[in-house]
Amino acid sequence: QMNEVEVEAFSTPSYACQRRTTLDNHNAVLTDALSLLAENAELSDEDGRGVAFRRAAAVLKSLPEPVTGLTQLRGLPCLGGHSLRVIKDVLENGASSEAEATKQSERFKALKVLTGIFGVGVKTAERWIRDGIVGLQQLQLSERPLNRAQRAGLRHYEDLNRPVTRAEAAAVAAVVEEAVAAVLPGARTTLIGGFRRGKLTGHDVDFLMTHPEEGREAGLMPKVVSWLDSQGFLLYQKTTRNSYLEAKDGPARPPSNMDRFERCYSIFKLPEEARRGGEEARRGAEEAEPCSGAAAASQVKGEGPKPWRAVRVDLVVSPISQFAFALLGWTGSKLFERELRRWAGHEKAMSLSSHALYDNKQSRYLRASSEEEIFAHLGLEYVPPSERNA
Ligand code: DCP
Ligand code: MG
Incomplete structure (x- = not known):
């Protein structure tokens, strides 16, 4: 019993925009597995599941230390049953069998390669895969009609997939x-x-x-x-x-x-x-x-x-006049942006975009000429760009 209390549980607020998330991720093995499953869900038209995995990964990214046991996660937000099973698997076996199986799956590999072409979205990639096109060579040989963006994407595929x-x-x-x-x-x-x-x-x-x-x-x-x-x-x-x-x-x-x-x-x-x-x-x-x-x-x-x-x-x-909103809206991360908008809507009855902030209770726009002012309008502590890496 004594041993179990020794490892202290983490605690963290539930919206990513209430947290400070640097690039210094102490739980990369866990978040890589969850991010891969998120990506797979997004490539499978399951955006809800995708967001759930992204939120779970973001919670782990914000922790000050590596997670060593499930008990430390008690009380943490955004960790659903599925995410917890993945985390348990990684903690016990060093890897997530679901993430590994996904990585190896022909469908996932094909979706990655095809959506890796600039101008190709999930819908197009799926159509091609249904027709048996799962790689770049097959695509070229198939003589599918490609639009201007896709032709450029295919021509510069290698460069555009290099960071x-x-x-x-x-x-x-x-x-x-x-x-x-x-x-x-x-x-x-x-x-x-x-x-x-x-x-x-x-x-x-x-x-x-x-x-x-x-x-x-x-x-x-x-x-x-x-x-x-x-x-x-x-x-x-x-x-x-x-x-x-x-x-x-x-x-x-x-x-x-x-x-x-x-x-x-x-x-x-x-x-x-x-x-x-x-x-x-x-x-x-x-x-x-x-x-x-x-x-x-x-x-x-x-x-x-x-x-x-x-x-x-x-x-x-x-x-x-919209610069601060544009700056905040385009700095990311994507999850941080999504969480800011969710916070604004659910907690403050406001709607935030890359153009403006509207207060639904006062029925008026709230002006801002800096990101700091927008955080203040939203009742949030200011988070600098380097800590928005949720
Ligand atoms: N953005 C957003 N929602 C989108 C697209 C973009 O909120 N659907 C915002 C947040 C992103 C920023 O725009 O941070 C730029 O988008 P990128 O896709 O370029 O993402 P990043 O620059 O964050 O990452 P990277 O370019 O390294 O993949
Ligand atoms: Mg970018």
Whole structure:
């Protein structure tokens, strides 16, 4: 009996936005298993189950120490029966048999490969799998009609499935900043998404652009895109329109994740010298003079690696009046965002979007010019980006 009380139970608040979750995860083996099952559920059109696994993983990510026994988890929120069975399995056997079986399953493997193509969603992947297409070669041989995004996705499959590093993100940032400065002096560019949270790698690089004078941001996106295109930086781009109009007395948004900012989904062609960074590239050119001729010649002959890589880049534009909401809404993590909206709705009778915060009781919008103010409106302690890694 004495032994059982020795290990103290953890305790934690139930919404991820009430917790501080750094990248320092002490329970990676457990959260990897739960995240894999979440991913499988999402790929199987079982979003409810997916969220349940994501919430369970997020609770474990926020713990200050590794979990060693199930008794420590008593009283923790978001740990349902299924998640607890997975955790028990890992604690007792070193791995989750369900996660391992999922990883090995032909269906999961095929869904991963096919949805790994930019422009291919679960529905399309499932249709292809039903027709016996489970890999890239089969897809190419099948001569399925592919849309422009999917053709680009297939062409750059390898690059786009290789994690983007911080150095590469910085190189992309330099290009985007140059574009913005060229087309609208005074406009501001902010790195958002995972890299703003301090992640070392990402699947893409996300940017938010605005101008300190309301309205001056209008038309910025097409100008930036055409500058980038004219400089040869774009392998693919699709811009979507801003259709957000603030209702006079309605809720902030219909219950949807889709954002109505002017947004650009793109694939950048990032030159090797930009990836190495301006400074280093310059030094390299001075010191390596004798070799550079040979390197150039081998490239002309089609030898050696290609001197660039494809990188997924998302650009978003917001008017300055919505900037804080956009910044908060696009910094993530996805679960942190979902939990913020759930907290706002369920605990505060407010609706939060990447555009605004609406108070349903007061029937009015709550203004904010910083993330800190939004947390305050929501009655939450401020959580900095590096601690939003739920
Ligand atoms: N976002 C969101 N809901 C979505 C899509 C995006 O809340 N359906 C927000 C939260 C994300 C941010 O936008 O953090 C950027 O989306 P990404 O898919 O790029 O996710 P991350 O940048 O966090 O991770 P990574 O790019 O490393 O996969
Ligand atoms: Mg990202």
